Amino acid sequence: MTPQQVNLVQQSFAKVAPISEQAAVLFYGRLFEVAPSVRAMFPDDMTEQRKKLMATLAVVVGGLGNLDSILPAASALATRHVSYGARPEHYPVVGGALLWTLEKGLGDAWTPDVSEAWIAAYGTLSGYMIEEAYGRAQAAE
Numbered sequence: 001m002t003p004q005q006v007n008l009v010q011q012s013f014a015k016v017a018p019i020s021e022q023a024a025v026l027f028y029g030r031l032f033e034v035a036p037s038v039r040a041m042f043p044d045d046m047t048e049q050r051k052k053l054m055a056t057l058a059v060v061v062g063g064l065g066n067l068d069s070i071l072p073a074a075s076a077l078a079t080r081h082v083s084y085g086a087r088p089e090h091y092p093v094v095g096g097a098l099l100w101t102l103e104k105g106l107g108d109a110w111t112p113d114v115s116e117a118w119i120a121a122y123g124t125l126s127g128y129m130i131e132e133a134y135g136r137a138q139a140a141e
């Protein structure tokens with residue numbers, strides 16, 4: 001990611017922060033629509049899950065300019081996800097739902113540059129998490 005892309009991701013996430021609860025509702029709604037099979041992996045009551053997701057995203061987004069500061073937490077998160085039943089092939093599906101949510105949430109502020117910056121950010125994070133949890137071969141697929 002370029003420093004400019006880091007800025008774009010941070011600035012656009014700041015716009016979603018005030019509506020983070022709604023954004024999380026949109027996100028899981030979209031995820032369970034495109035991948036109904038993952039619904040059963042999550043708790044029935046998603047209230048806490050929505051908060052945890054947005055809090056973690058805030059930490060990750062805040063740390064993009066200094067990746068070393070977030071990689072240990074991202075690695076631990078990835079390892080926990082193995083026990084939740086997450087598979088490497090789920091990561092692009094989650095990424096798609098995230099981009100869709102940001103597009104909805106940002107409206108006109110969702111420009112091609114912002115989109116590219118988020119694709120780069122999610123690619124960096126998910127590639128690293130997959131590598132940590134499942135090994136290099138899977139991350140390259």
Ligand code: HEM
Pocket residue numbers: 038041042043049052053056057077080081084085086087090091094125126129
């Ligand atoms: C970069 C991508 C992702 C982020 C930032 C993320 C974030 C989180 C966070 C913060 C939690 C709360 C529990 C914890 O901290 O361990 C969580 C739980 C969970 N995540 Fe993810 N996640 C990601 C990708 C995925 C993927 C690809 C799947 C696959 C379907 C998934 C499935 C789950 C499930 C099932 C739980 C709930 C476990 C439970 O409470 O029993 N996540 N995620």
